[in-house]
Amino acid sequence: MNKEDQVIEGFRELYNKLAWLNKSKMEIALKGHKPSEVHCIEYIGKHADANVTKLAERFYMTRSAISKIAKKLMEKGLIESYQRPENKKEIYFKLTEQGEAVSRIHEELHNAFRERDKAVFEQVTEAQYDSMLRFVERYSSHLEAEIKKHGVERSAETDD
Amino acid sequence: MNKEDQVIEGFRELYNKLAWLNKSKMEIALKGHKPSEVHCIEYIGKHADANVTKLAERFYMTRSAISKIAKKLMEKGLIESYQRPENKKEIYFKLTEQGEAVSRIHEELHNAFRERDKAVFEQVTEAQYDSMLRFVERYSSHLEAEIKKHGVERSAETDD
DNA sequence: CGATCTTTGTTGACGAGGAAACAAAATCGC
DNA sequence: GCGATTTTGTTTCCTCGTCAACAAAGATCG
Missing domain, CATH: 1.10.10.10 (Winged helix-like DNA-binding domain superfamily/Winged helix DNA-binding domain)
Structure with missing residues (x-):
């Protein structure tokens, strides 16, 4: 892994x-x-x-x-x-x-x-906190964008 | 926060x-x-x-x-x-x-x-991965220990 | 060995949450 | 202003997972 x-x-x-x-x-x-x-x-x-x-x-x-x-x-x-x-x-x-x-x-x-x-x-050091928070922030907004995209897809497939 | x-x-x-x-x-x-x-x-x-x-x-x-x-x-x-x-x-x-x-x-x-x-x-850099993995590992084993403790408590309160 | 306790898996009743249908109010479009 | 659409909240039905009670097979200990 x-x-x-x-x-x-x-x-x-x-x-x-x-x-x-x-x-x-x-x-x-x-x-x-x-x-x-x-x-x-x-x-x-x-x-x-x-x-x-x-x-x-x-x-x-x-x-x-x-x-x-x-x-x-x-x-x-x-x-x-x-x-x-x-x-x-x-x-x-x-x-x-x-x-x-x-x-x-x-x-x-x-x-x-x-x-x-x-x-x-x-x-946990300050640097580690900041590093993790940056990661969370970046990943989170990435997923947020994907959810938005997905939301669009969903409304386009309401009749499946 | x-x-x-x-x-x-x-x-x-x-x-x-x-x-x-x-x-x-x-x-x-x-x-x-x-x-x-x-x-x-x-x-x-x-x-x-x-x-x-x-x-x-x-x-x-x-x-x-x-x-x-x-x-x-x-x-x-x-x-x-x-x-x-x-x-x-x-x-x-x-x-x-x-x-x-x-x-x-x-x-x-x-x-x-x-x-x-x-x-x-x-x-994400190698160093960041290692840092996060260390954190996860440390927190996880800490919680594992707490769960064990809690497990003992639980068996002592089966008749509550 | 035989009685008791533990482990493993199953079942039925129940509660939490989702999907869909709905009512009522707000908003949009004209 | 008035009909159509959207938003907000509720209710009904259904599924998933838990809890409790249980049966059956080991494990333990005399």
């Missing part, structure tokens, strides 16, 4: 491990709330006027899925919806006090993960 | 984009086969005596899920199972000729992805 594949495979593996491990911890600390629910809470907490469409785009999920999650979060009393008088179509979300509490727990957990992995990151 | 979080967030974002984009392409090229089915085919093709348990560990999935995927792959005639006379419990899998064909298509697609992203990787 060449280095290119090693990097991709390595990061994929790393990502899976990290997701799996953190998910387990999350489940314990945020019992009763699904990971995707917590993600939505976090986004809503950080972005004013979040709505179903924005959340869907952010998490690469369908509006359908987000709609259901939002419904559940409202039933739990973690978020509430509001509208603007000038727009009766879009429905925005904001956190309730209870939602803020969950958000804070999540933030603390995030810090705990950082603390847990501190030893690894302490060994 | 500090560089540590930027790197993690950046790679998460990158990973999501890559997965989303490749999944779309896969769906077109390997119509009729789900991503997880293709993953299993690939593993079975590359590892002699693959069984449900090994596949589950490899993909961080439950034996239950793999069992169902294997069942489907057998119904499709892409894999076949065999046993050893000295062990009547374990069930191993191998690809059929048809399964090999799917595996080859997948391999070609993999090459196509590499070709698509070549421009990005051409700009």
